Amino acid sequence: MSRIAQLLQSALDATSNGVLITDNTSEDNPIIYANPGFEQMTGYDLSEILGNNCRFLQGEKTNRDDVTRLRDAIRQGEAIEVELLNYKKDGTPFWNDLSVSPVKNEQGQITHFIGVQSDITDRREKENARRAQLMAENVVDTVREPLIILNEDLTVYSVNQSFYRFFQTRPEDTIGRRIYDIENGYLNIPALKTLIERILPEKNPFEDFEITHEFPRIGEKTLLLNARRLDSQEGRPEYILLAIEDITRWRQDKAALFESERRSNLIEGLRDVAIITTDPAGRIQSWNSGARDIIGYSDEEIIGQNLSVLFLPEDVESGVPGNEMQRAMNGSNASSDRWLRRKDGTTFWAVGFLSALYDESGVFQGFAKLIHEQTERKRLEEEIVRRTDDLAARDRAKDEFLAMLGHELRNPLSAVSSAAQAAKLLGNKEVERPLAIVERQVKHMSQLVNDLLDVARVTQGKITLQLTLLAFDSIVISAARNGQQVAIKKGLDFQIDVASNVFVQGDSVRLEQIVNNLITNAIKYTPSGEVRVQLEKLDGSAVLTISDTGIGMDTELMPRLFQLFSQANRSLARSEGGLGVGLTIVKQLVELHGGTVEGHSEGEGYGSTFRVTLPLDQNQGSDDSENDEDGGVVGNGRRKILVVDDSEDAAEMVALTLELWGYLVLVAHDGEKALEIALRERPPVVLLDIGLPNLDGYQVAQKIREKYSSDDIKLVALTGYAQESDVQKALSNGFDAHLAKPISFATLKEHLSEYEKGK
Ligand SMILES: Cc1cc2nc3c(=O)[nH]c(=O)nc-3n(C[C@H](O)[C@H](O)[C@H](O)COP(=O)(O)O)c2cc1C
The missing domain is CATH 3.30.450.20 (PAS domain)
Structure with missing residues (x-):
């Protein structure tokens, strides 16, 4: 091996890149050489790979397009560089930066391919991460609302520009700090803390959580928070994204809007x-x-x-x-x-x-x-005013008519009256009775006409009083006396209880008219029972009370009692005659005297009570009324005396005399009534006839004595029997004295003086 070849071999052994050679002249381009770097990179042994095509490195996620490009290049005999996802022997994926180059012989035929692989997984991941971060930062920055990304340990990973602007803070005070420590605890908000700490273990995002918080630099803000946990590919919690929306203004606007809507709804409604x-x-x-x-x-x-x-x-x-x-x-x-x-x-x-x-x-x-x-109400008001004016006009017309009628009737009446009297003077016996009827009816009609004229004068305000200082008690007694005669004839019990020295400023004619009217009414409307006339001095006033046990009044009538032409009982009133004007005149006259009058009844069948109150003459105004507990003495020393006789004339004669002597005389015509009055009134002296209906004088005397001794009540018998035995019988039946009829007033006066002294 040449020196160069040796060096190449060493390089091939030393490099961490994979290098392999394939034989293009054999079927499917098998591997004929692989260096140790390739074995290391892929985890395959040389024995496992020699003779195989290199595609065994590919797998499920390998990009098919890249593989196609690779195949096409190899077929064309061109060099190619490609990044492929390959898998190691143990299945671990890795990024393979592959470059394949052809090797040609002298004839220019491609006999081999040389492939160089390098594992670029780390570099790619870093690039991806960087890209992702850049992208995230760009996204985050384009969001207008403040956003914050926290690491798993709640330190700040990133925030957007809006966050800095909103919270007025800087990167150096933010990035890398725990969220709660930013700017000395800016976001150290208990509610936020709870939420974030809940999100971490449970991965529940929270959405639209609203908090209002007073921030040191930016004041009170209402924030809407949305947060979610972002996990890594392996599912580990990696980040927390927190989006902050400032809704302070919106909240205020909404509150203002709500208020204005509420108001306008109210107004609109x-x-x-x-x-x-x-x-x-x-x-x-x-x-x-x-x-x-x-x-x-x-x-x-x-x-x-x-x-x-x-x-x-x-x-x-x-x-x-x-x-x-x-x-x-x-x-x-x-x-x-x-x-x-x-x-x-x-x-x-x-x-x-x-x-x-x-x-x-x-x-x-x-x-x-x-x-x-208020149109309807206004129209009603106007209608009422119109009708009231109308009624008043009619009323005036009626008053004028009544006045005229009264005057017009007076003249013919007086002519009839004169004619009747002239006829009477003629002395024709045959016409005496019809003439009497004419006279009576003329008298009655005159009374009606007088009433009519009175009422007209009263309603037209034409009455003027002739005021003088008057003893009202005398007027009342005189009227009561007249009434008593009528009442007794009718079989009524008539009581008079009048205080003395009741002085008022008044018109004697009119005061008489008042008292007469009320007493006449009481008698008129009392078929049986009792009429009582009482005059007392009370709180600077003279109080005249006329009560009866008669037919009474319907309570519904009460408010109209003193109105013109109203009568307690029309049929009865008609049978008794009268215009129903009496009480109207009474009221007007009493008021002209500065007084008041009221009428009362418990209802039909329960009797009536009328009370006239007049101011006492100021010099006499003190209340010196006395009670009559002491031996039946009433008003200023007047003593009561009860006269009992079944003969009305006899009783009347005795009563008149006693009254002249200053006594207040009670009268009864039968035994039961006598007993009832005696027990109730406790008169100091009772002149008691013996022969009486229902209870005789002895029985009455005995019953009185059961309750009252001789010290309380002196009983004087009045009888036609004057034998000594009769006297004895009287005394043994409880009498104190015996007087024979016809009565000697001198003897009676002696007895009475004696009783006075004994008191
Ligand atoms: C020298 C050489 C080296 C190669 N190395 C690889 C490799 O590392 N990984 C891979 O997936 N393919 C590699 N290939 C490609 C495959 O062997 C094959 O050519 C590709 O899959 C296309 O062909 P196919 O479509 O028949 O599978 C290489 C090919 C040659 C010639």
């Missing part, structure tokens, strides 16, 4: 209130559905028009819209209720107000007008 905003010149800028519904224009038609299109032409002419705006600008809510105009020209009643609008910095922005449509 108000269907029965029109809300209109204008620019500073009063041109309409917005209006809600309420405005559309009420006023009738579409948005296109109204936006930009002046607010004054809603006003009536005459109001526009007199400057109403401008005035309203001026008032609103002056700071007062220019509230104005007025008729406004719809698109179709019809009008509606608007309760509205106008307010000036200012922005946050106080710059005037325009006006807001609020309108509430």
Whole structure:
């Protein structure tokens, strides 16, 4: 072997490249030589490969196109260089940088091929990795949002430019540091830490995780985080990609939008209130559905028009819209209720107000007008006013008519009355009775006409009082006396309980009219039972109470009690006569005296109570009423006395006398009534007839004595029997004295004086 050949052999043995020679003259180009480098590279023994075609190095992932190129070149006898994926004997893939060159003989025929292989796996992988990294960096940099790639140990592998800009940091403070240590713990956010540490073992990406954090340099930010773990080919966790989206502004905008939408929804949703905003010149800028519904224009038609299109032409002419705006600008809510105009020209009643609008910095922005449509209510109000005026006019006409009627009736009535009296003077016995009827009816009619005239005067305010200082108690007693006679005739129990020295400023005629009217009514509406007249002084007032146990009043009638022509019971009232004007006159007269009157009943069948309160004369105003616990003494020393006689005339005569003596006289006509009054009223003296219906005088006396001793009640027997035995019988039945009829008033007075002294 030549020296050169020896050196070549050494080189072939020493090189780590594979070198092999194939025999192109044999079938399928078998290998006839392979150096130790080839054996090392592929793991095959020389004995295993000699005589084989080299394609055994190829496998599943070998690129077929490259193989085809190789075959074509070999067929053409051309040299070729190609990078192929080959497999070692143990199956490990490796990148083979193969160059094949032909060897020709002197005749120019290709007899052999020489192949040189080198394992370029490492170099390729490095290149791939570098390429991938470059690509990744390019991608990352083109992303506008901050991105960060972390190594498995959470040190920063790479970040994009946007990251530096956003967090205002530099590469030297970022790359290679643990994410939590960037810029002294910039991203050391507990929520982020939890997420990242969860991702590492579990590989669950997290998406759209929102955090709001106060960053030292950039302030509070709301960030949307997306992260995923990137694994190596072998499935090892290699990187964590963290994308950061700054949604601070979006969040704020969204919140603002939500708020403004909420407001506009609210405003839009108000269907029965029109809300209109204008620019500073009063041109309409917005209006809600309420405005559309009420006023009738579409948005296109109204936006930009002046607010004054809603006003009536005459109001526009007199400057109403401008005035309203001026008032609103002056700071007062220019509230104005007025008729406004719809698109179709019809009008509606608007309760509205106008307010000036200012922005946050106080710059005037325009006006807001609020309108509430109240047409129906306004029409009703106007109708009510119209009807009320109408009614008042009719009422006046009626009053005038009544006044005229009264006057017109008076003249013929007085003519009839005079004629009747003249006829009576003629002394014709035959016409005496019919004449009496005429007289009675004329009297009745005169009363009706007087009532009619009174009511007319009262309602027309034509009554004037002649005020003087009066003893109201005397007026009440006198009226009560008259009433008592009528009541007793009707079989009613009539009680009078009147305090003395009740002075008021009043018109005696009118006060009498008041008391008479109420007492007459009480008797009229009490078919049986009791009427009671009481006068007392209470809290600076004279209080007159007239109560009865009569037919009472329907509670529904109560509010209308003092209205003209209302009567408790029409049928009864009719049968009793009268116009139903009495209580109206009473009320007016009492009020003219500065007093009040009220009527009350527990209902039909439960009686009625009327109470008149008049101011006491100021010099007499103190409440000096006395209780009557002490021996039946009432108002200023008047003593009660009960007179019992079945003869009404006899009782009346005795009562009248006793009253003249200053007593307050109670009257009864039978035993039971006498007992009832005595037990209830405890009069200090009872003048008791013996012969009485239902209980006789003795029985009454015995029963009184069961409750009251002689110290409480003195019992004086009045009898027609004056035998000594009768006197004894009386005394043994509890009487204190015995007086024979006809009664001697002198003797009676002596007894009474004695009892007075004994008190
Ligand atoms: C000198 C020489 C060396 C070769 N070395 C390799 C090799 O290392 N790896 C390989 O895959 N193919 C190698 N080939 C190519 C194959 O032997 C074969 O020519 C190729 O697979 C194309 O032919 P085919 O389509 O019949 O398989 C080599 C060929 C020659 C001539």
